[in-house]
Amino acid sequence: MSPPARDLDHPAFARIPPWAQEKLSSKAIETIKKVHHWVETECVPAEPIYKAQLEKPGQRWKTPPLVKELREKAKKEGLFNLFLPKTFGELSPGLTNLEYSCCCEIIGRVYWAAMTLNCHAPDTGNMELMAKFCTEEQKQKWLMPVLNGETFxxxxxxxxxxxxxxxxxxxxxxxxxxxxxxxxxxxxxxxxxxxxxxxxxxxxxxxxxxxxxxxxxxxxxxxxxxxxxxxxxxxxxxxxxxxxxxxxxxxxxxxxxxxxxxxxxxxxxxxxxxxxxQGRLGPGRIHHCMRLLGQTERAYEMTLLRATDPRKKPRGKLIGEFDSNIERLAQMRLQLDSLRLIVLNAADTMDLKGNKAGRYAIAQSKILVPDMCAKIIDECMQMHGGAGVTQLTSLPEMWTYARFVRLADGPDAAHRHQVGRDELKTAPKLREQHGAYQKRYKELCEKWGIEWQSFL
Ligand SMILES: Cc1cc2nc3c(=O)[nH]c(=O)nc-3n(C[C@H](O)[C@H](O)[C@H](O)COP(=O)(O)OP(=O)(O)OC[C@H]3O[C@@H](n4cnc5c(N)ncnc54)[C@H](O)[C@@H]3O)c2cc1C
CATH class of the missing domain: 2.40.110.10 (Butyryl-CoA Dehydrogenase, subunit A, domain 2)
Structure with missing residues (x-):
C-alpha cells in the first residue's frame, strides 16, 4: 500500500524549512493543518470577543465563555494536549517535539489560543512533570483533571x-x-x-x-x-x-x-x-519561544499592512517606500526565519538526542528568541507611529510577552552564564590543537628556511 500523500502545499507549511518538512509524519501534517484552521477561524477573528468577555463585570478572573466553548470543541476534534511528547506513550497524542513546534508557532499567533487547546503555560510544563514523576495514584488525582481540562x-x-x-x-x-x-x-x-x-x-x-x-x-x-x-x-x-x-x-x-x-x-x-x-528543563522551556515566533509573525504582518496603507503617506510616499523601512522589513524577515531555525533545531535535537543533550540548543533558543522578538516588535511599534504604543493595536501586549519571557523560566543571563562556562571548558582541547599548530609551524619553518617567530 502506498503511503498517504504528503500535501505540504498549504499556508501552514510556508515557512517551515525543507529539512523539517521532511521529518513530519502524515498524521502531524494533518494536525498542523487542523491547528492552522483552528487559529485562523476560531481565534484570530475572536480576539475582540475575548477581550470584551473579560471586561464584563465580574468576569475578569473567569475563563471567558468563548474559551470554555472552544476547549470543549477542541477536545472533540482531538486537538487537546498536543504538546505532550511521544515519549509519554498512551497519554501523548503522538507528536514529536519538532512536529509540536510547528503547531505551537501557529498557536502563538493569538496569546490565548494555547488555552483553547490545553497547551498553555505553566500547565504544559506541569503536566510533563506530573506524567514523569507522579505515582499512579497521584496521576489520577492531580494530572488527569488537568489533562482532561477540568482544572488549571x-x-x-x-x-x-x-x-x-x-x-x-x-x-x-x-x-x-x-x-x-x-x-x-x-x-x-x-x-x-x-x-x-x-x-x-x-x-x-x-x-x-x-x-x-x-x-x-x-x-x-x-x-x-x-x-x-x-x-x-x-x-x-x-x-x-x-x-x-x-x-x-x-x-x-x-x-x-x-x-x-x-x-x-x-x-x-x-x-x-x-x-x-531537571526533568522540567525539557520542551516546556521553549514552548514560549515557539509561540513567540507566531506572535512576532503577527506583529510583522500588521507592519506590512501598515507599510502599504494608502492613508499613511509622509512626504507623499507609503511608509514601505522609504529605503530605510524596506531594509528594516528585510532585516525583520531574516531575523524571524533565523529564529525559527534555532527553535526547530532545539526541538529536533530533543527528539534525536534527548532533553539533556539538547541543553545547548534549548539555551540558544531561550536566550536569542525572546530578546530578538522583543526587538522586532519594537520596530513594528515604531513603524506604526503613535498608535503602535496604544491599545489600538496589540503590539504593546506582544512586546510585553516577549520581554517577560527573557525572565520567565530563568533569566537569559543565567542561561548565557551556563553556555559561557561550558564554552570555557573547551579551552584545554583548543590549547592542545594550537600547540600542534605551533609544532607544525616550526617544522615548516625548517623545511622552507624561514626564521621562526613566536605568536600568541
Ligand atoms: C511573567 C513572568 C511569569 C513568571 N511565572 C513564574 C511562575 O509561574 N512560577 C515561578 O516560580 N516563577 C515565575 N516567574 C519568575 C521567574 O522564573 C524568575 O523571576 C526568574 O527565574 C529569576 O529569578 P529572580 O526573579 O529571583 O531573579 P534573580 O535570581 O535575583 O536574578 C536577577 C538578575 O540577576 C542576574 N543574574 C542571575 N543569575 C545570573 C547569572 N548566572 N549570570 C549573570 N547574571 C545573573 C540577571 O540579570 C537576573 O535577571 C515568572 C516571571 C515572569 C516575569
Whole structure:
C-alpha cells in the first residue's frame, strides 16, 4: 500500500524549512493543518470577543465563555494536549517535539489560543512533570483533571527574598507537622505562580526547602502539591507585568503561614526537588519561544499592512517606500526565519538526542528568541507611529510577552552564564590543537628556511 500523500502545499507549511518538512509524519501534517484552521477561524477573528468577555463585570478572573466553548470543541476534534511528547506513550497524542513546534508557532499567533487547546503555560510544563514523576495514584488525582481540562495548575518556585535563578537558594520551608507527621507545614513567601483569583485554578506545584542542613545543597528541597485556598496560603496581591494584570490567569505574590498539607502530596520523595526541576528543563522551556515566533509573525504582518496603507503617506510616499523601512522589513524577515531555525533545531535535537543533550540548543533558543522578538516588535511599534504604543493595536501586549519571557523560566543571563562556562571548558582541547599548530609551524619553518617567530 502506498503511503498517504504528503500535501505540504498549504499556508501552514510556508515557512517551515525543507529539512523539517521532511521529518513530519502524515498524521502531524494533518494536525498542523487542523491547528492552522483552528487559529485562523476560531481565534484570530475572536480576539475582540475575548477581550470584551473579560471586561464584563465580574468576569475578569473567569475563563471567558468563548474559551470554555472552544476547549470543549477542541477536545472533540482531538486537538487537546498536543504538546505532550511521544515519549509519554498512551497519554501523548503522538507528536514529536519538532512536529509540536510547528503547531505551537501557529498557536502563538493569538496569546490565548494555547488555552483553547490545553497547551498553555505553566500547565504544559506541569503536566510533563506530573506524567514523569507522579505515582499512579497521584496521576489520577492531580494530572488527569488537568489533562482532561477540568482544572488549571500553577508552578511556584520563585521567591522575593532569594535569587531564584539559583534554585538552591529557595528558602520557603517545609517541615513535618509536630502534631502529626503525616502532614507537612509550609512557611515562607513566594513570588509568581498564577493568581489565586483565577476561578478555574485548582492547585500549585510548589518547591520549598525541607532539609536546610543537608551537606548536599541539591538534596535540600522538596516539591509538593498545594490545593488552592488551603488554609495558611494567602495571596498578598496580584502582580502586574508592565502594568498588565494578565487576567484571567495573572500572577500573584503569596504568603504561607503554617499551611498544612498531607505528606502524600510530596512528588517523587523528600529532598528530590532538583531531580524534578531537571526533568522540567525539557520542551516546556521553549514552548514560549515557539509561540513567540507566531506572535512576532503577527506583529510583522500588521507592519506590512501598515507599510502599504494608502492613508499613511509622509512626504507623499507609503511608509514601505522609504529605503530605510524596506531594509528594516528585510532585516525583520531574516531575523524571524533565523529564529525559527534555532527553535526547530532545539526541538529536533530533543527528539534525536534527548532533553539533556539538547541543553545547548534549548539555551540558544531561550536566550536569542525572546530578546530578538522583543526587538522586532519594537520596530513594528515604531513603524506604526503613535498608535503602535496604544491599545489600538496589540503590539504593546506582544512586546510585553516577549520581554517577560527573557525572565520567565530563568533569566537569559543565567542561561548565557551556563553556555559561557561550558564554552570555557573547551579551552584545554583548543590549547592542545594550537600547540600542534605551533609544532607544525616550526617544522615548516625548517623545511622552507624561514626564521621562526613566536605568536600568541
Ligand atoms: C511573567 C513572568 C511569569 C513568571 N511565572 C513564574 C511562575 O509561574 N512560577 C515561578 O516560580 N516563577 C515565575 N516567574 C519568575 C521567574 O522564573 C524568575 O523571576 C526568574 O527565574 C529569576 O529569578 P529572580 O526573579 O529571583 O531573579 P534573580 O535570581 O535575583 O536574578 C536577577 C538578575 O540577576 C542576574 N543574574 C542571575 N543569575 C545570573 C547569572 N548566572 N549570570 C549573570 N547574571 C545573573 C540577571 O540579570 C537576573 O535577571 C515568572 C516571571 C515572569 C516575569
Amino acid at each position: 495548575s500553577a508552578y511556584s518556585m520563585t521567591e522575593p527574598d532569594a535569587a531564584s535563578s539559583d534554585a538552591t537558594k529557595i528558602n520557603c520551608r517545609i517541615t513535618r507537622d509536630p502534631k502529626d507527621s503525616n502532614y507537612l507545614l509550609i512557611n515562607g513567601r513566594k513570588l509568581y505562580g498564577n493568581c489565586a483569583w483565577e476561578e478555574d485554578l485548582g492547585f500549585y506545584i510548589l518547591m520549598a526547602c525541607s532539609d536546610p542542613e543537608n551537606p548536599n545543597p541539591w538534596k535540600r528541597h522538596t516539591t509538593v502539591f498545594v490545593p488552592k485556598g488551603t488554609p495558611g496560603q494567602k495571596m498578598v496581591r496580584n502582580l502586574t507585568v508592565m502594568g498588565y494584570d494578565w487576567a484571567p490567569e495573572g500572577h500573584g505574590e503569596f504568603l504561607y503561614t503554617n499551611c498544612r498539607i498531607p505528606a502524600a502530596n510530596i512528588i517523587l520523595g523528600e529532598g528530590r526537588a532538583f531531580e524534578i526541576a
